Amino acid sequence: MSTALKIVDNATCTFCGCVCDDIELTVEGNHITKAKNACVLGKAWFLNHHVEDRPVALIEGRPAAFEAAVDRAAQILVNARYPIVYGLSDTTCEAQRVAVAIADRIGGCLDTTTSVCHGPSGMAFQGVGEVTCSLGEVRNRADLVIFWGSNPAESHPRHWSRYSTMPKGLFVPNGRKDRTVVLVDVRRSKSAPAADIFLQVKPRKDFEALWALRALVKGVPLDESIRDETGLTLEQLQDLASRMKRCRFGVLFFGMGLSMTRGKHLNVEAALALARDLNEYTRFYVKPMRGHGNVTGADNVVSWQTGYPFGVNLSRGYPRFNPGEYTTADTLARGEADAALIIASDPMANFSQPAREHLARIPYIALDPKETPTIRGATVAFTTATYGINTPGTVYRMDDVPIPLRPAFESPYPSDQQVLEAIEQKIRQRQGVTP
Amino acid sequence: MPRETFILIPGRTSRQGTTLNEGKLTGAYLDEISTLQMNPDDMTRLGLNAGDRVRLRTDQGTIELPCQPAKPGELPAGVLFLPYGEWSSRLMGPETHATGMPDSKSFDVELETL
Numbered sequence: 064m065s066t067a068l069k070i071v072d073n074a075t076c077t078f079c080g081c082v083c084d085d086i087e088l089t090v091e092g093n094h095i096t097k098a099k100n101a102c103v104l105g106k107a108w109f110l111n112h113h114v115e116d117r118p119v120a121l122i123e124g125r126p127a128a129f130e131a132a133v134d135r136a137a138q139i140l141v142n143a144r145y146p147i148v149y150g151l152s153d154t155t156c157e158a159q160r161v162a163v164a165i166a167d168r169i170g171g172c173l174d175t176t177t178s179v180c181h182g183p184s185g186m187a188f189q190g191v192g193e194v195t196c197s198l199g200e201v202r203n204r205a206d207l208v209i210f211w212g213s214n215p216a217e218s219h220p221r222h223w224s225r226y227s228t229m230p231k232g233l234f235v236p237n238g239r240k241d242r243t244v245v246l247v248d249v250r251r252s253k254s255a256p257a258a259d260i261f262l263q264v265k266p267r268k269d270f271e272a273l274w275a276l277r278a279l280v281k282g283v284p285l286d287e288s289i290r291d292e293t294g295l296t297l298e299q300l301q302d303l304a305s306r307m308k309r310c311r312f313g314v315l316f317f318g319m320g321l322s323m324t325r326g327k328h329l330n331v332e333a334a335l336a337l338a339r340d341l342n343e344y345t346r347f348y349v350k351p352m353r354g355h356g357n358v359t360g361a362d363n364v365v366s367w368q369t370g371y372p373f374g375v376n377l378s379r380g381y382p383r384f385n386p387g388e389y390t391t392a393d394t395l396a397r398g399e400a401d402a403a404l405i406i407a408s409d410p411m412a413n414f415s416q417p418a419r420e421h422l423a424r425i426p427y428i429a430l431d432p433k434e435t436p437t438i439r440g441a442t443v444a445f446t447t448a449t450y451g452i453n454t455p456g457t458v459y460r461m462d463d464v465p466i467p468l469r470p471a472f473e474s475p476y477p478s479d480q481q482v483l484e485a486i487e488q489k490i491r492q493r494q495g496v497t498p
Numbered sequence: 499m500p501r502e503t504f505i506l507i508p509g510r511t512s513r514q515g516t517t518l519n520e521g522k523l524t525g526a527y528l529d530e531i532s533t534l535q536m537n538p539d540d541m542t543r544l545g546l547n548a549g550d551r552v553r554l555r556t557d558q559g560t561i562e563l564p565c566q567p568a569k570p571g572e573l574p575a576g577v578l579f580l581p582y583g584e585w586s587s588r589l590m591g592p593e594t595h596a597t598g599m600p601d602s603k604s605f606d607v608e609l610e611t612l
Contacts, residue, residue, distance in 0.1 A: 078515070078519070079515075103512060103515075103516060104512070104515045104516060104519075106516075107515065107516035107517075107518075107519040107520070108519050110519075111519040111520050111521075112519065174598070178598035178599065179598070179599055179600070179602070182597065182598045182599050183597050183598075183599050186597065214509065214510065216512075217510055217511050217512040217515070218510040218515070220512075249507060249574070249577065249604065250507065250568075250572055250573050250574070250577065250579060251571050251572045251573075252572070253512070263574065266505045266507070266574075266577060266604045267505075267604050319509075319602075319603065320603060322599065323599060323601075323602040323603040324601070324602075324603045324604045325601050325604065325605075327595070327597050327599055328597055354510075373598070374598050386594075386596060386597050386598040386599075387594050387595070387596030387597055387598055388596075390594065390597075390598025390599075391598075392592065392594055392598055392599065392600055393592075393594055393598060396592030397592075409522065412522060412583060412584045412587065413582075413583075413584075413587050414587060415558060415587065415590045415591060415592040415600055416558050416559050416587075416588055416590075416592075417558075417592045418592055419587075433521055433522070434521065434522075434523060435522050435523075436522065436523075436584065
């Protein structure tokens with residue numbers, strides 16, 4: 064491989080849902096040596112994804128030819144009675160489409176990592192609706208920016224500087240000076256010093272605090288006892304409710320502090336309902352802070368292909384949606400799935416112990432650029448190229464805006480899309496389906 | 499040894515994010531996800547020093563790991579923080595209450611000093 068110096072302009076970082084597409088990469092051979100404009104997480108993403116010395120495929124832990132691994136993967140999936148396809152948040156939309164096709168062919172459950180991040184938010188969107196906007200609108204218009212249950216300083220470091228609090232916009236020409244920034248969280252995280260107002264809500268009391276704000280916005284009287292319930296004084300809540308009603312363009316970004324805490328979709332529904340209420344007085348929006356680089360793309364692709372964003376069962380030949388029944392944390396923990404295809408995710412590290420124990424008992428196929436606990440336990444494991452660094456394609460930013468990828472260098476490993484297309488082709492052959 | 503119920507918040511940290519890219523099987527990542535942060539006053543009350551090991555237990559599992567004091571004011575009394583990863587997941591229950599999402603933040607754990 065050539066070691067000539069190469070500059071890649073406007074490369075896209077796919078580490079987090081900000082999907083910053085203004086990165087200037089310096090590439091030497093198969094190493095990225097500089098990532099100008101990238102945050103600390105983006106730099107770690109670009110500078111640590113070089114070509115690793117691993118077999119392209121493993122069958123039961125032993126190096127195998129690609130074709131043999133594809134054949135074994137197809138055999139496992141075709142022979143299964145309740146297969147699941149899971150992951151997908153760290154790969155391209157093009158690969159996600161093929162994964163949907165595989166789930167459809169084998170009549171399996173199709174689920175993405177959304178179900179264990181903002182899946183409850185997806186349920187809340189269905190229940191209440193989403194008053195939505197793009198990050199470009201936030202950049203140009205927002206004068207009140209609230210972060211609730213999220214810690215952008217550590218999880219989305221450029222969100223502030225690129226989209227939400229710092230930029231000088233059309234209607235906020237002085238940037239940060241024209242904005243009020245509020246952080247609501249259980250702990251005084253590293254994001255707190257950058258906020259104008261920090262409100263420390265009691266653990267597991269987000270719903271109550273949001274509902275109290277709804278009441279105050281509507282003019283319903285509350286008394287001082289709200290402090291015992293939420294940890295926030297009546298004065299603090301009245302001040303925030305007043306700021307929300309008086310702003311010209313307000314936005315509430317919520318993190319997994321809402322969706323992962325008891326109440327889950329109800330917590331998010333409270334935030335969505337508050338934003339809806341506020342539109343009687345001003346323009347107010349609510350957006351989830353999405354984690355993985357293309358988890359938003361997974362929602363979009365699965366929705367446009369099946370009508371539902373995650374937790375979809377295709378066993379009857381048509382899609383059915385039921386979180387709690389068809390979601391992977393459940394199908395594994397209850398011991399229902401009898402085979403799995405896992406793409407670009409690590410349930411062996413992130414799922415509950417019963418779910419992990421069941422996954423270890425069933426045959427499964429895993430695709431990942433790096434070695435992970437899930438790859439180590441896979442019946443068939445594929446080493447794949449890294450999306451955005453080695454492969455082109457499309458990803459969706461957290462505000463549902465599609466962004467193209469501009470790869471830095473070629474990988475000797477196939478892309479997720481190529482592996483999935485090969486498996487789908489082999490499944491067709493085994494099922495006797497004419498291409 | 500003293501046992502007490504705390505609320506555990508697993509969450510993302512900057513170091514977890516950077517070391518994740520080096521690999522989930524690397525020392526720095528494993529060190530980050532296996533260090534518990536506690537309210538300094540809680541540590542003093544329980545006679546814990548930085549680096550002392552504690553045992554955390556739920557119905558689902560038990561883990562032992564070292565603790566460090568959080569920055570003053572960062573964590574309220576009775577709340578623990580652990581960078582999200584394999585160890586925090588060992589304490590998480592499988593029940594999703596018909597959402598697909600286990601209770602992954604702000605769940606009760608029993609802490610025992612060792």
